[in-house]
Amino acid sequence: MKKKLVSLIVSMTLALITLTGCGKDTGNPLDSMSKEELKTYCMNLEASYNQLSTEYTQLDTIYQALSTEELPNAAISLSGDGTGRYTFNSVDSKIIFPTSFQYPAAEPVSATGSIDVVNNVSVTPGSNWILKLNGSSLELEHSSGISGTIKVGGVTETYDKSLLQSEVMEQWFINMPDNSVSYKNIFIDNTMFGVQAVTPTMIDSENAVLRCGMVSYGDYAITYIFVYRGEQDVNKDESIMNVINTINIMGNNINVES
Secondary structure, three states, X not given: OHHHHHHHHHHHHHHHHHHHOOOOOOOOHHHHOOHHHHHHHHHHHHHHHHHHHHHHHHHHHHHHHHHOOOOOOOOEEEEEOOOOOOOOEEEOOEEEEEEEEOOOOOOOOOOOOXXXXXXXXXXXXXXXXXXXXXXXXXXXXXXXXXXXEEEEXXXXXXXXXXXXXXXXXXXXXXXXXXXOOEEEEEEEOOEEEEEEEEEEEEEOOEEEEEEEEEEEEOOEEEEEEEEEEOOOOHHHXXXXXXXXXXXXXXXXXXXXXX
């Protein structure tokens, strides 16, 4: 294909010189070229074409890798660039492999995305979250600037959950920078097992939004805190709630009152 294209360019150029060589000067620089100059010109065109073709192939490889990143796939087509000593293409700290790294005949499988914080307690964060397990805690960072911690503890004594808001949550918020707090109950199977609170607050003298909650079920107690800087943001709140409502205790998902 490349050779055909170059041959076509040469033929067209020669035809142009033949047609215009006996006539008046048209101002086209090709008119004054000798055959040797014309050959050199065409060789330069071929080199430029080859370079552009290579760049296109590289960019297409990057596009294909990034566009399929979120799709279930049995192959690896990109990875974090680590030390950066490799000569692969890279975009946003990810190296792009020229071909996918795949086990022979492997097929894609559906991903659950579930993280076991401890036995019988799991979370399914979804995409755009960076996760770190730290003992019985799961630390989360979202690409939009949200930070969160979900911590699991054990329960050995029975506590009246109807008192969580008045005896625990409200008392804790007395010492917070802003006490404009809204409360919601947390349910499991339509039964109240915990309380969530949302309030504007301050971080380093800047506006921020804090969301926290606690719930107990069976032998487990879970506390969580999520925070982001700036004014309240519907999209960020939705991202947080999407995580919270995937918290699963002993096979049961929690559900925060809407």
